[in-house]
Amino acid sequence: MFIARSETAGEWKAIATAISTIVEEATFEATPQGINFRGMDPSHIALIDLNWPNSAFEKYECSQPIKIGLKIEDFVKLIKRASTNDKVELETKDESLLIKFVNSYKREYLLHLIEPYTSSTPLPKISLNSKTVLKTKSLENLLDDIQVVSETVNISAKKDQMTLEGQGDTGHAKIVLDKTNEDIISIDIKEESVATYSLPHLLDIISSLSSVSENVSVEFSTKMPIKLVFKIGAYGIDLCYYLAPRIE
Amino acid sequence: MFIARSETAGEWKAIATAISTIVEEATFEATPQGINFRGMDPSHIALIDLNWPNSAFEKYECSQPIKIGLKIEDFVKLIKRASTNDKVELETKDESLLIKFVNSYKREYLLHLIEPYTSSTPLPKISLNSKTVLKTKSLENLLDDIQVVSETVNISAKKDQMTLEGQGDTGHAKIVLDKTNEDIISIDIKEESVATYSLPHLLDIISSLSSVSENVSVEFSTKMPIKLVFKIGAYGIDLCYYLAPRIE
Amino acid sequence: MFIARSETAGEWKAIATAISTIVEEATFEATPQGINFRGMDPSHIALIDLNWPNSAFEKYECSQPIKIGLKIEDFVKLIKRASTNDKVELETKDESLLIKFVNSYKREYLLHLIEPYTSSTPLPKISLNSKTVLKTKSLENLLDDIQVVSETVNISAKKDQMTLEGQGDTGHAKIVLDKTNEDIISIDIKEESVATYSLPHLLDIISSLSSVSENVSVEFSTKMPIKLVFKIGAYGIDLCYYLAPRIE
Structure with a gap:
C-alpha cells in the first residue's frame, strides 16, 4: 500500500523532469520514511540522488518498502496536466500507478508500471574543496x-x-562571483581549484529545477566531479546532482 | 447588395477558423434574415451548421438571398489582421468580397470570390439521449x-x-463530471449511453471557438453522432457541430 | 583607446540587429565625435548610414579615429545577453572588443575583431518628393x-x-494614410509619386528598430529609392536606410 499526496504538482513536475534528463526508466523507492531515487545516465557521467522525506507530503502512507518503476517521460507528460492549484495523489494499484488530480474535477490517470531495477548505484566518495551557495535562477542565467x-x-x-x-x-x-553580489549567499574556498564541465548537462538539470528551488549549493575541486545540491520546497526535499569533469 | 458590419472581429475570426477545420471552400448564404453556413468535411464525418441572425450585426443590409463562395483559409488570414477594437465590414463587390477594418486607419482587403456550391447538406435526423451543458474552456481542458x-x-x-x-x-x-462541479451548468441523462469520438476533430472545433463561446451543450447517444451547440457572443449566434462516432 | 558606455543595452541590440539584416561583417568607425557605420548589402539594394554622436553615451572616450571590424551576428548574440537594466561598456583591447555588462555581476565578453574594410560607401545623391512622418510601430503594422x-x-x-x-x-x-490619423505626424507631398518596394526588406529593418525608434520619416519619389530615417533614443542617434525600388 503506497499513497502520497502533495499540495501542489510543482515539485513532482520539476523533479520528474530533472530525472528525465538522465534516464528513460526510473525506479523510485518508497519506504515508510519517504521516497528516494538514485540513478546514473547511461554513459555514467551524471548522477541524481533524491531524498524526499514523508514529512514533505500532505498525506503519506507506505507500510513497507516498495519499488516503483516508471517510464519517466510518460510520467512527466501526465503530471504536467495538473493545474497550479491541483493536489496530486499517487497510489500504487496492481501493476499501475494511479495519478489523481484532486480539485473541483475528478481527474485520474492510470500509468503502467515497468520492471524496477534492482542493482543500486553507489554515491561517489569524494571530498570537494570549494563551495558556493547562490540563487538557482541566477546560476542558470550565468551559465546561459x-x-x-x-x-x-x-x-x-x-x-x-x-x-x-x-x-x-x-x-x-x-x-566573476564574490560576496558583494546579492545573489551569492556564501562562498567557502578551502583550496584553489579549477575544473571544466559540460554546459548542456548542467543547464538541463538547473532549468528543470529552477522553478522550485530557490538556492543551490555548488561544490567542486580540481579535476573532480561537480556536486549541485538543490533544496526544493519548504519541507526538506534534497536533490543532489553529480557531474563528471571534462578532461581536455 | 450585401453589407454586414460587426462591432468587433472576434466572432468572424473564431467562426471562420472553425469552418476552416472542416472545409477548404465555404459557401455562406446571406438572406435578409442573416447569414447561414452549412457544410460537411470531405469524408462526411463532421458537419457544421451556422445560424447568424441579422440582429447580431451592428449594421446589416441584404435585399435578396446571395451565395458567397470563399477560400476559407484566405479569409481567415485576412480577418486575423483586424485589431481588437476594429469594426469589421463585409461587402460584396463584383466578383469580390470587400473587407474593411473601420478604425483610425482605412484598411481594405478585396478577396476574390469563388464559385458557390449549390447542393445543400441535410441535417442528420437524430434524437440524442444525454445532454450536458458546461463551460467551453473547461471542455477543451478536459479533452486535452x-x-x-x-x-x-x-x-x-x-x-x-x-x-x-x-x-x-x-x-x-x-x-468524471457531475453537478457538484461549478463548470457544469446542467446534466440531463434520459438513457444510459456510451460512444467513442475522435479527439483531434473535437479539439479543433472547440479550440477555434472557446474564445467567443462561454458555454457549450454536448449531446450524444450510444453509437450515434455527438452534437455540440456553441452559443457565440451575446446576440444569438448558434454554431452546431456534429461528429460521427468511431466504430471500433 | 576607445571606450563607450551606454546606460541601457536597448540601442545596441536594435542597431546591431538592423545592421545584421544587410551585412555579415560590419566596420564601425569611432572618432572623437562619435560612432558611424555605413554599409550596403551584397546585392547593393539596401544601404544603412548610422550616426551615433558621443553625446548619446554616458561615457565616451576616443582619442583618435579607429575602425572596428565585427562579425555582426556574433556581436548581436552577445549583446542580447544584456539585461534590461545593465549598462553596456565597449572597449577595444588588442585584437578584441571587450563587452562589459555593468550591473551587480561582473560579466565580460571578449569578441575577436576582424579586418575592417577600407573602401567607403557613398550616399546616393537623390532628391525625394514625398515625405511622411509616422509612428514606427504603426508603419510596421501597416506593412504587415x-x-x-x-x-x-x-x-x-x-x-x-x-x-x-x-x-x-x-x-x-x-x-490610405492622411493627417486625420493620429499615428501620422506629418505628410508633405511636393509631386505625385508612385513606386514599388520589397516588403521583406522593409519589414526586416523596421521590426529591428521599432522598439527603440518612436517615429520614422518615409521619403520616396517615382521609381526612386525609398529613404527611412529612424530617430533612435533621446540623444540624437540617426539611422538612415535606403532601399532601391522594384522595377516590374
Missing part, C-alpha cells in the same frame, strides 16, 4: 551567458571568489 | 487531458454523471 | 497588413495622402 560562446564552462575558485569562463570561436566569456 | 494518452475519447453517461475516458500505450485517463 | 497578400508594397502619394497597396493571388490590400 557562458553558453553563448562555449559548450563547456571552466570554473575556478580562489580566496573569496569564483570565476566562470568559456571560450569558443566567437570569443571569450568571463563572470 | 484525455488526449495525453489517447487519440479518441470514450464518453459514457448514466444518472447525473458523465464520464470521459481514454486509453493508450502510456496508460488510462478518466474524468 | 500588406504582406498578407503580397511580397511587395506599392506606395503612391498625392496631395495630403499616401496610399499603400499590395496585390497577390489571394486578393488586394489597400491602406
Whole structure:
C-alpha cells in the first residue's frame, strides 16, 4: 500500500523532469520514511540522488518498502496536466500507478508500471574543496551567458571568489562571483581549484529545477566531479546532482 | 447588395477558423434574415451548421438571398489582421468580397470570390439521449487531458454523471463530471449511453471557438453522432457541430 | 583607446540587429565625435548610414579615429545577453572588443575583431518628393497588413495622402494614410509619386528598430529609392536606410 499526496504538482513536475534528463526508466523507492531515487545516465557521467522525506507530503502512507518503476517521460507528460492549484495523489494499484488530480474535477490517470531495477548505484566518495551557495535562477542565467560562446564552462575558485569562463570561436566569456553580489549567499574556498564541465548537462538539470528551488549549493575541486545540491520546497526535499569533469 | 458590419472581429475570426477545420471552400448564404453556413468535411464525418441572425450585426443590409463562395483559409488570414477594437465590414463587390477594418486607419482587403456550391447538406435526423451543458474552456481542458494518452475519447453517461475516458500505450485517463462541479451548468441523462469520438476533430472545433463561446451543450447517444451547440457572443449566434462516432 | 558606455543595452541590440539584416561583417568607425557605420548589402539594394554622436553615451572616450571590424551576428548574440537594466561598456583591447555588462555581476565578453574594410560607401545623391512622418510601430503594422497578400508594397502619394497597396493571388490590400490619423505626424507631398518596394526588406529593418525608434520619416519619389530615417533614443542617434525600388 503506497499513497502520497502533495499540495501542489510543482515539485513532482520539476523533479520528474530533472530525472528525465538522465534516464528513460526510473525506479523510485518508497519506504515508510519517504521516497528516494538514485540513478546514473547511461554513459555514467551524471548522477541524481533524491531524498524526499514523508514529512514533505500532505498525506503519506507506505507500510513497507516498495519499488516503483516508471517510464519517466510518460510520467512527466501526465503530471504536467495538473493545474497550479491541483493536489496530486499517487497510489500504487496492481501493476499501475494511479495519478489523481484532486480539485473541483475528478481527474485520474492510470500509468503502467515497468520492471524496477534492482542493482543500486553507489554515491561517489569524494571530498570537494570549494563551495558556493547562490540563487538557482541566477546560476542558470550565468551559465546561459557562458553558453553563448562555449559548450563547456571552466570554473575556478580562489580566496573569496569564483570565476566562470568559456571560450569558443566567437570569443571569450568571463563572470566573476564574490560576496558583494546579492545573489551569492556564501562562498567557502578551502583550496584553489579549477575544473571544466559540460554546459548542456548542467543547464538541463538547473532549468528543470529552477522553478522550485530557490538556492543551490555548488561544490567542486580540481579535476573532480561537480556536486549541485538543490533544496526544493519548504519541507526538506534534497536533490543532489553529480557531474563528471571534462578532461581536455 | 450585401453589407454586414460587426462591432468587433472576434466572432468572424473564431467562426471562420472553425469552418476552416472542416472545409477548404465555404459557401455562406446571406438572406435578409442573416447569414447561414452549412457544410460537411470531405469524408462526411463532421458537419457544421451556422445560424447568424441579422440582429447580431451592428449594421446589416441584404435585399435578396446571395451565395458567397470563399477560400476559407484566405479569409481567415485576412480577418486575423483586424485589431481588437476594429469594426469589421463585409461587402460584396463584383466578383469580390470587400473587407474593411473601420478604425483610425482605412484598411481594405478585396478577396476574390469563388464559385458557390449549390447542393445543400441535410441535417442528420437524430434524437440524442444525454445532454450536458458546461463551460467551453473547461471542455477543451478536459479533452486535452484525455488526449495525453489517447487519440479518441470514450464518453459514457448514466444518472447525473458523465464520464470521459481514454486509453493508450502510456496508460488510462478518466474524468468524471457531475453537478457538484461549478463548470457544469446542467446534466440531463434520459438513457444510459456510451460512444467513442475522435479527439483531434473535437479539439479543433472547440479550440477555434472557446474564445467567443462561454458555454457549450454536448449531446450524444450510444453509437450515434455527438452534437455540440456553441452559443457565440451575446446576440444569438448558434454554431452546431456534429461528429460521427468511431466504430471500433 | 576607445571606450563607450551606454546606460541601457536597448540601442545596441536594435542597431546591431538592423545592421545584421544587410551585412555579415560590419566596420564601425569611432572618432572623437562619435560612432558611424555605413554599409550596403551584397546585392547593393539596401544601404544603412548610422550616426551615433558621443553625446548619446554616458561615457565616451576616443582619442583618435579607429575602425572596428565585427562579425555582426556574433556581436548581436552577445549583446542580447544584456539585461534590461545593465549598462553596456565597449572597449577595444588588442585584437578584441571587450563587452562589459555593468550591473551587480561582473560579466565580460571578449569578441575577436576582424579586418575592417577600407573602401567607403557613398550616399546616393537623390532628391525625394514625398515625405511622411509616422509612428514606427504603426508603419510596421501597416506593412504587415500588406504582406498578407503580397511580397511587395506599392506606395503612391498625392496631395495630403499616401496610399499603400499590395496585390497577390489571394486578393488586394489597400491602406490610405492622411493627417486625420493620429499615428501620422506629418505628410508633405511636393509631386505625385508612385513606386514599388520589397516588403521583406522593409519589414526586416523596421521590426529591428521599432522598439527603440518612436517615429520614422518615409521619403520616396517615382521609381526612386525609398529613404527611412529612424530617430533612435533621446540623444540624437540617426539611422538612415535606403532601399532601391522594384522595377516590374
